[in-house]
Amino acid sequence: MKKLIFLFSFLSVVSLFAQTDERSGFSNLLQAGTISVTIGGDFIVTGSFPAFVTERVDQFVSRLYKETSGKLLANINASYQLDELKKKIDDFSLRGITLKRSSGEIQTLDLQKFRVNGEFVNNPYLKNDDVIIFPDNDIERNFFTVEGAVNNPDKFFYVEGDDLQDALELARGINKAYENVKRVDIHRLSYDGQKMNVVMSDIDSVPLLQRGDRIVVVADETQRKEFNVIVLGEVNRPGVIPITKNNTSIKGVIEDAGGFTEMASLKKAKLFRGSSNIRFILEKEFGLDLEDLSEYLKGWPNPFLFEYEKNTMLRMSNLTEADTIFFLADEQIRQMTNEAS
Known part of the structure; x- marks a missing residue:
C-alpha cells in the first residue's frame, strides 16, 4: 500500500511539474511576443508554427509560404523540375479559408478579396492556438x-x-x-x-x-486606341503622328508633321502599308536610322536580311528569264521592296 501511495505521489509531483513547465513555456512565449498557430488543409506546409502576436493571417501565411517555398526550390536546378514544383507549391486557394479560435469561434476568410479591397474583416489578427484550414483547391470544378x-x-x-x-x-x-x-x-x-x-x-x-x-x-469594345502612323524623310517634324481609326487623311498627317521641307519630292514619296518588312526596307533601302522609333516598330518584325541578299545575288547571276529560279528570286524581291504605293 505504501508503494502505491508513493507511486501516486511521485506521478502527481511529475504531473504538477509538467503542467508548471507547460504554463511556464506558454508564459515565455507570450513574453517573447509569440503564439502558436496551426495550419491544416491544402497548403504548401501544415503543422503548428510560432507566430507573432502582431501578425495578421495574411502576413503569417505569406511568411510561411516564402520560407517554405524558398527551401523547397533552393536545390532544384533543372528548369522543368523547377516549373513543375512551382505549380505544386502555388496550388492552394486564398478563398474559403476557415479560421478556428480556441474559444470555439469559427470564421471564413477570403484573403484574395482582402488583397483587392484591403478590408481587415477577411484578415484578422492571430490569437494563440488559432487553427487555419485551407480548402481543397479543386478549381477545375469549383x-x-x-x-x-x-x-x-x-x-x-x-x-x-x-x-x-x-x-x-x-x-x-x-x-x-x-x-x-x-x-x-x-x-x-x-x-x-x-x-x-x-x-x-x-x-x-x-x-x-x-x-x-x-x-x-x-460592353462595346472601345476604339480609343493608339492609332499611329510614322512619317519620315523630308518633313519638318518627322516621327510618330497620332491618327483616328480610319478617317485621317494623308494631308492631315503631313500638316501634323509640320509640312514638307524644300527638298521634298512628292513624285518619290512612298506609302507603306501592311508590310512585315517595313523596318528592313526603310533601313536597308533608304538608309534611315529608326533607333528612336524602335518602341513603335517592335510590332513589325525585323525582315530576313539573309533571304533578301541571297535572292539579290540570284537575280544578278547569269540566269535567263526562262529559269524558274530567276522568276522566284525576282518575285521575292518584288514583294520585299515594292510593297508601297
Missing part, C-alpha cells in the same frame, strides 16, 4: 470566370454564397475605359454539359452564382 469589360478578367475559386458583386470585386471592378456598362450575361452550363442557359442581369444586381458560371460583362 470555379467561376469573369470576362469582358473588367480590369482583371480571370478564373476564380468558387466559394458557397458567392454573388455577382463578389465576382466583379475579385475582377477589380469595371474597366473605366468602357462606357455605358450596364449588362452582365451569366453563362450557366447544365450538369451534364449539354445545355447552356444564359442569365442576363443588371450590373448592380446581386444574383447568387453557381459552380462553373462564366460571367461576361457586356
Whole structure:
C-alpha cells in the first residue's frame, strides 16, 4: 500500500511539474511576443508554427509560404523540375479559408478579396492556438470566370454564397475605359454539359452564382486606341503622328508633321502599308536610322536580311528569264521592296 501511495505521489509531483513547465513555456512565449498557430488543409506546409502576436493571417501565411517555398526550390536546378514544383507549391486557394479560435469561434476568410479591397474583416489578427484550414483547391470544378469589360478578367475559386458583386470585386471592378456598362450575361452550363442557359442581369444586381458560371460583362469594345502612323524623310517634324481609326487623311498627317521641307519630292514619296518588312526596307533601302522609333516598330518584325541578299545575288547571276529560279528570286524581291504605293 505504501508503494502505491508513493507511486501516486511521485506521478502527481511529475504531473504538477509538467503542467508548471507547460504554463511556464506558454508564459515565455507570450513574453517573447509569440503564439502558436496551426495550419491544416491544402497548403504548401501544415503543422503548428510560432507566430507573432502582431501578425495578421495574411502576413503569417505569406511568411510561411516564402520560407517554405524558398527551401523547397533552393536545390532544384533543372528548369522543368523547377516549373513543375512551382505549380505544386502555388496550388492552394486564398478563398474559403476557415479560421478556428480556441474559444470555439469559427470564421471564413477570403484573403484574395482582402488583397483587392484591403478590408481587415477577411484578415484578422492571430490569437494563440488559432487553427487555419485551407480548402481543397479543386478549381477545375469549383470555379467561376469573369470576362469582358473588367480590369482583371480571370478564373476564380468558387466559394458557397458567392454573388455577382463578389465576382466583379475579385475582377477589380469595371474597366473605366468602357462606357455605358450596364449588362452582365451569366453563362450557366447544365450538369451534364449539354445545355447552356444564359442569365442576363443588371450590373448592380446581386444574383447568387453557381459552380462553373462564366460571367461576361457586356460592353462595346472601345476604339480609343493608339492609332499611329510614322512619317519620315523630308518633313519638318518627322516621327510618330497620332491618327483616328480610319478617317485621317494623308494631308492631315503631313500638316501634323509640320509640312514638307524644300527638298521634298512628292513624285518619290512612298506609302507603306501592311508590310512585315517595313523596318528592313526603310533601313536597308533608304538608309534611315529608326533607333528612336524602335518602341513603335517592335510590332513589325525585323525582315530576313539573309533571304533578301541571297535572292539579290540570284537575280544578278547569269540566269535567263526562262529559269524558274530567276522568276522566284525576282518575285521575292518584288514583294520585299515594292510593297508601297
